[in-house]
Amino acid sequence: MGKITVVRRVVQVAMLVLFCLPPLLAGWGLAGLFAGGDGEVATPAEGVLFGSLSSSSVAGITLLDPLATLEAMAASRSLLTASVLVGALLVVLVYGLVRGRAFCAWVCPVNLIGEGVDAVRRRVGIAVPERTVDRRAKIAVAAAVVAASALVGFPVFEAVSPIGAVNKGLAFGGFAGAGTLVAIVIAELLVSRRVWCRALCPLGGVFQVLGRVGQVNVAIDHxxxxxxxxxxxxxxxxxxxxxxxxxxxxxxxxxxxxMACGACVDACPAAALRFRLGRPRGASRGKADSAPVAACPSSR
Structure with a gap:
């Protein structure tokens, strides 16, 4: 496992732990289980951080999943409050500037599980196709989710989200998307490599669109x-x-x-790949437009 992957794995686990801390520090239990006695306990929402990857409060600042916000607006068929819109725009701004799908690689718990499934499949020797669905399909899935939310009057994906099944499930016991998560594990183990994260996840589709302007990019030394x-x-x-x-x-x-996951950088035996800041206007073979952010050590 390369250096960047090790750091990323630490961040992935730390994000899971971070959202579990507020209920624990308030004297509650995990997965919706109450750990206190008969006495009065604090409300987790009173802390610095509270919530989930769909909706959270950090030091009083509301942060919202952009797809969930679009679903809510479609379901209500109206604009949401200014604070809600600002909360979603903050997330869009941060990931847009960095690299949209960095969320998928560094934060999303479903990707962490998917990488585990990938490792298990390789270990037991199960062969599956590299690609069965075009990676751009998830943009259409995101659009369909928003349209369906408008049609039925509630956020469709939030009701079956595998991300919520892990994140909300561990912290609060909300396992509504557990069935989706099980289906994903089976599909990625037996049907196609990373089919959910690559081609079907609607939130990944939203971040894919944002990723086209991200400033953290993998660069090559030809x-x-x-x-x-x-x-x-x-x-x-x-x-x-x-x-x-x-x-x-x-x-x-x-x-x-x-995803700016760094897997390709770690895997390169010649240190030809690295992270860099900025996006040159067009193809400019051989130019180093800025200093690298990270690189794997050469093994030659």
């Missing part, structure tokens, strides 16, 4: 690249997003699907 394809084998999003840089047509991975 002179160092030995064309071993280990980066493509390691890619968590879709190896196709690496094609332009590996073909020498560009110096950074531009696809909004890139």
């Amino acid at each position: 002179d160092a690249c030995i064309h071993c394809d280990k980066c493509a084998e390691a890619c968590l999003a879709d190896p196709a997003i690496l094609t332009p840089v590996l073909a020498g047509e560009d110096t950074i991975v531009r696809a909004g699907d890139c």
Whole structure:
């Protein structure tokens, strides 16, 4: 496991723990179980952090999942309050500036489970197709979710979200999306590699659109690249997003699907890949437009 992946794994677990701390510190239990006695206990919402990945409060600042916000607006068929819209826009701004699908790689618990399923499948030798559904399909799924929310009058995805099944389930006992999560595990184990995260997750579709302007990008040193394809084998999003840089047509991975997970950087035996800040206007082979943010050590 490479250095970036180790750091990312720590962050993924830390995010799970972070949302579980407020109820524990208030004397509550996990998964909706009450751990206190008959005496009065504090409300977890009184702390610095409270909530879930769908809706949370950090030091009094509301942060909202942008897809859930769109669903809520569609379901109510009206604009939400200014504070709600600002809460969603803050999330959009942060992930938009960094790299939209960084949420998927560094925060989302379903991706953590998906990587575990990937490892199990490799260990037991189960072969599945690399791709069965186009990665752009999740944008259409996101649009369909919002439309369905308007049709039925409630946030459709929030009712079956596997993200909520893990995040809300551990903290509050809300396991509404557990069935979806089980289906995802079975599909990724037996049907297709990372089919949910790559092609079907509507929240991933929203962040894919945001990812097209992200400022943290994987860059390539064409002179160092030995064309071993280990980066493509390691890619968590879709190896196709690496094609332009590996073909020498560009110096950074531009696809909004890139998760900035660092798996390709860790896998490169020639240190040809690195994270860099900024997006050059067009393909500029061989130019180093800014200093690297991180790189894997060369093994040559």
